[in-house]
Amino acid sequence: MGKPVLVGVDLGGTSFLTVVTNTKGKILSKKKCKTRVEEGAGIILERIADTVREAVSSADARLKNVRAMGIGVPGPLNPETGVLLHGPNLGPTWNNTPVAAYLSERLGCPVYLGNDVNVGAVGEQTLGAARGYKDVVTIFVGTGIGGGLILNGKLYRGTRYTAGEIGHTVLLADGPLCGCGRRGCAEALASRTAIEREIWAGIAAGRPSAIPAIMAEMGRQDMSSSVLAAALEQGDALTEEVMSKAQYYMGLLVASVVNLLDPEAVVLGGGLVERLGGDYVEPVREVAEQYYINQQERTKIHIVEAQLKDQAGALGAAIMARQSWERDHARKK
Amino acid sequence: MGKPVLVGVDLGGTSFLTVVTNTKGKILSKKKCKTRVEEGAGIILERIADTVREAVSSADARLKNVRAMGIGVPGPLNPETGVLLHGPNLGPTWNNTPVAAYLSERLGCPVYLGNDVNVGAVGEQTLGAARGYKDVVTIFVGTGIGGGLILNGKLYRGTRYTAGEIGHTVLLADGPLCGCGRRGCAEALASRTAIEREIWAGIAAGRPSAIPAIMAEMGRQDMSSSVLAAALEQGDALTEEVMSKAQYYMGLLVASVVNLLDPEAVVLGGGLVERLGGDYVEPVREVAEQYYINQQERTKIHIVEAQLKDQAGALGAAIMARQSWERDHARKK
Numbered sequence: 246m247g248k249p250v251l252v253g254v255d256l257g258g259t260s261f262l263t264v265v266t267n268t269k270g271k272i273l274s275k276k277k278c279k280t281r282v283e284e285g286a287g288i289i290l291e292r293i294a295d296t297v298r299e300a301v302s303s304a305d306a307r308l309k310n311v312r313a314m315g316i317g318v319p320g321p322l323n324p325e326t327g328v329l330l331h332g333p334n335l336g337p338t339w340n341n342t343p344v345a346a347y348l349s350e351r352l353g354c355p356v357y358l359g360n361d362v363n364v365g366a367v368g369e370q371t372l373g374a375a376r377g378y379k380d381v382v383t384i385f386v387g388t389g390i391g392g393g394l395i396l397n398g399k400l401y402r403g404t405r406y407t408a409g410e411i412g413h414t415v416l417l418a419d420g421p422l423c424g425c426g427r428r429g430c431a432e433a434l435a436s437r438t439a440i441e442r443e444i445w446a447g448i449a450a451g452r453p454s455a456i457p458a459i460m461a462e463m464g465r466q467d468m469s470s471s472v473l474a475a476a477l478e479q480g481d482a483l484t485e486e487v488m489s490k491a492q493y494y495m496g497l498l499v500a501s502v503v504n505l506l507d508p509e510a511v512v513l514g515g516g517l518v519e520r521l522g523g524d525y526v527e528p529v530r531e532v533a534e535q536y537y538i539n540q541q542e543r544t545k546i547h548i549v550e551a552q553l554k555d556q557a558g559a560l561g562a563a564i565m566a567r568q569s570w571e572r573d574h575a576r577k578k
Numbered sequence: 579m580g581k582p583v584l585v586g587v588d589l590g591g592t593s594f595l596t597v598v599t600n601t602k603g604k605i606l607s608k609k610k611c612k613t614r615v616e617e618g619a620g621i622i623l624e625r626i627a628d629t630v631r632e633a634v635s636s637a638d639a640r641l642k643n644v645r646a647m648g649i650g651v652p653g654p655l656n657p658e659t660g661v662l663l664h665g666p667n668l669g670p671t672w673n674n675t676p677v678a679a680y681l682s683e684r685l686g687c688p689v690y691l692g693n694d695v696n697v698g699a700v701g702e703q704t705l706g707a708a709r710g711y712k713d714v715v716t717i718f719v720g721t722g723i724g725g726g727l728i729l730n731g732k733l734y735r736g737t738r739y740t741a742g743e744i745g746h747t748v749l750l751a752d753g754p755l756c757g758c759g760r761r762g763c764a765e766a767l768a769s770r771t772a773i774e775r776e777i778w779a780g781i782a783a784g785r786p787s788a789i790p791a792i793m794a795e796m797g798r799q800d801m802s803s804s805v806l807a808a809a810l811e812q813g814d815a816l817t818e819e820v821m822s823k824a825q826y827y828m829g830l831l832v833a834s835v836v837n838l839l840d841p842e843a844v845v846l847g848g849g850l851v852e853r854l855g856g857d858y859v860e861p862v863r864e865v866a867e868q869y870y871i872n873q874q875e876r877t878k879i880h881i882v883e884a885q886l887k888d889q890a891g892a893l894g895a896a897i898m899a900r901q902s903w904e905r906d907h908a909r910k911k
Contacts, residue, residue, distance in 0.1 A: 396729060396730075404713055408838065408840040409838065410838060410872070413833075413871040414837065416748055416749070418753075427868070434751075493751075494751065497748040500746075500748065504744070504747065505741065505744050506734075507740045535760070536746070538758055539738055542738050545738060546737070
């Protein structure tokens with residue numbers, strides 16, 4: 246009889262990360278694998294099950310010691326049934342897949358399903374930048390902008406389990422076209438995709454920029470966070486200007502959500518924030534604090550940088566699994 | 579020994595409404611009095627206490643039957659201590675007033691303090707338009723725009739008890755100046771004040787409008803909801819255009835908050851909504867539904883008109899008092 250362990254998996258379109266932790270979330274083993282979406286849901290789920298077995302073994306544990314497993318998935322889902330409804334980055338073979346039931350049967354432990362951004366928020370609130378805070382808004386900035394809400398210490402999922410779509414807060418009515426097909430959403434103004442669009446527009450309008458040379462040097466087809474960081478380090482004026490505007494919009498988004506939810510902390514994460522750190526967070530905080538309606542206590546809101554990096558999702562999935570297991574266990578009593 | 583009753587008071591800058599209800603919120607008696615802010619906090623609190631005594635008596639009850647009293651106040655407060663921090667519409671004599679302790683001592687019953695908009699949300703969720711819904715966003719449109727959040731069936735107050743400031747969600751970055759001193763807030767785009775500003779701007783620019791004649795006829799100095807309703811009834815083109823734009827912005831606000839919180843219901847209330855009813859709500863719903871990120875289940879979100887009119891605050895205060903009393907009572911057990 247070994248000690249109980251938790252398993253957390255963060256499933257992405259490119260790779261998935263598996264961690265095995267003790268019941269407090271301390272990592273005992275981890276394993277990163279390619280997802281290879283072209284192989285389809287069935288084969289990928291088998292690979293996830295195999296990887297969990299290996300990771301548990303690497304942690305000197307056995308499957309029967311796994312108290313609960315959590316898996317964060319990129320798409321809308323039903324946490325009650327453990328079914329992924331669809332996953333835009335995973336492909337159509339995942340539509341209406343009973344992910345939790347499938348893995349639970351294969352591995353013989355309870356499996357809980359969560360949205361990848363939501364479990365990331367759980368990770369940061371329990372083990373990362375927002376430890377000890379009860380009401381937390383987490384905003385992840387990447388090609389899109391996603392969010393997770395921890396309210397009264399618990400993940401808030403909403404009626405249709407789709408709460409946290411903070412990237413689709415309208416900040417500039419009738420503004421630039423968003424990936425969602427509407428206009429002026431935060432995602433269309435402050436995501437890496439929006440920054441990329443504005444820099445290309447500047448270059449097309451004849452503005453000088455070091456970006457194309459940096460991309461060529463790094464062998465990149467896209468404007469990754471590293472490309473943007475390199476341009477900023479070189480003092481590229483166009484990049485500075487576009488980034489500054491994106492941070493301004495992010496500040497307005499943070500202020501709007503603080504005015505609405507009055508949280509203790511706002512965690513900013515995702516590739517761009519990880520790469521730029523305080524240089525990203527500081528200007529966002531400055532704008533946000535100007536827009537708080539409650540000015541007297543503006544320093545009471547902690548705007549902080551995410552700490553768990555690419556482990557937030559897997560760790561959060563493990564903790565979410567523990568919380569869900571405890572809730573189910575309390576119900577049965 | 580009579581049956582237990584609840585008391586609810588909604589304190590405004592012009593008048594305050596007192597209700598006595600049974601424990602389910604059924605009104606047994608009510609009384610509306612002028613506030614007369616110029617008299618200051620001390621005298622007004624005495625008048626509130628006197629009015630409560632009268633209203634309890636009118637309900638064929640006695641003060642010792644009052645299980646709990648709630649009072650909704652227009653300003654930031656601390657619900658734990660029952661202190662009103664300040665009340666912009668009440669004047670400086672109310673700064674840091676221990677409203678709950680004062681009334682509790684005078685009346686001999688537990689008194690709980692809530693924000694007026696928040697208790698209005700409690701009223702609509704327990705007895706009004708959002709009965710039976712667990713996650714509810716309430717938006718009151720008047721000279722400003724205020725909101726209240728009921729999440730997981732309970733009033734969500736936030737870290738500094740200022741949650742619900744939905745009027746200060748930025749919808750049009752760098753847009754029109756808001757009363758809060760910033761730009762582009764929902765309140766600067768969709769409140770009655772914003773509508774008034776835009777109509778005067780249209781008139782100043784030479785647009786024809788029936789508004790000045792209607793105001794003169796009604797003997798009004800300001801563009802009240804009734805003035806606006808009359809202009810719309812006459813088919814005044816400028817008013818229609820400005821109102822339609824305000825509804826568009828309100829639709830964007832509703833969609834943004836639905837995308838973030840995924841509630842079961844959004845309740846729209848306040849003078850303008852009461853006066854215009856479905857003519858106000860329908861266009862707002864149309865815009866909002868277009869902007870939901872979760873399109874598959876868009877009809878699952880109920881956008882409804884508030885039902886309790888000017889009684890929402892007092893009724894909500896009574897119910898909040900019962901809920902707070904039950905919570906305190908459960909704690910003591």
